[in-house]
Amino acid sequence: MTENDDQSGSPRVREAMARLAERRAKLQEMRREYLETTAEVTSKDRMVTAKVGAQGQVVSLTFHTKAYQSMAPAELASALTDLLNRARADVGEKLIRSTERLDGVQDLLRIAVPGGGELKDVLEPLRAMRPGYAEEQARKNRTRKQEEFNG
Numbered sequence: 001m002t003e004n005d006d007q008s009g010s011p012r013v014r015e016a017m018a019r020l021a022e023r024r025a026k027l028q029e030m031r032r033e034y035l036e037t038t039a040e041v042t043s044k045d046r047m048v049t050a051k052v053g054a055q056g057q058v059v060s061l062t063f064h065t066k067a068y069q070s071m072a073p074a075e076l077a078s079a080l081t082d083l084l085n086r087a088r089a090d091v092g093e094k095l096i097r098s099t100e101r102l103d104g105v106q107d108l109l110r111i112a113v114p115g116g117g118e119l120k121d122v123l124e125p126l127r128a129m130r131p132g133y134a135e136e137q138a139r140k141n142r143t144r145k146q147e148e149f150n151g
Contacts, residue, residue, distance in 0.1 A: 033098060039090035043083050050080070052087040054095060082131070089130035096127065 034054050042049040047067045051059040061080070068076050127133060 030098065034095060037091055037094050037098070039087050039094060041083055041087040041090060043079060048080070048083060050083045050087045052084065052091050054091060056088045056091070058084065085131045092127070092129060 037054040038051055038059055040049055040051045042064075045067065047063065047065050049060075049062045049064065051062075053059050068079075071079070
């Protein structure tokens with residue numbers, strides 16, 4: 001047995017270490033992308049734009065008009081709440097799409113989630129937070145049932 005034949009120098013170990021380093025670099029890049037992800041949404045009346053970060057934090061609110069000055073407090077609160085929820089949903093969708101394109105994520109889920117797991121199932125609670133999600137699902141279910149009925 002030579003010095004190069006020991007476990008730490010074997011081609012298998014070097015290959016595994018190289019794959020591990022590559023995976024680690026990908027995960028660090030993904031983490032950086034996640035942290036930098038934002039979403040901006042402008043209200044339908046173009047009065048205000050909200051920008052939120054990856055964790056749903058409000059990054060900025062920009063008022064483009066002074067229409068908010070004549071709004072009742074409850075009306076303004078409702079408009080801002082709706083806008084922020086839409087922005088949070090958009091950033092959530094961006095994060096989901098980023099996660100779905102990550103190579104090997106499905107294999108990692110099978111290992112990490114008890115009983116395995118499909119990525120779409122794991123991410124479903126995040127999608128469910130999106131405004132209008134329940135209505136969208138109900139519409140899809142009605143369409144599916146109608147298609148099944150029609151044969």
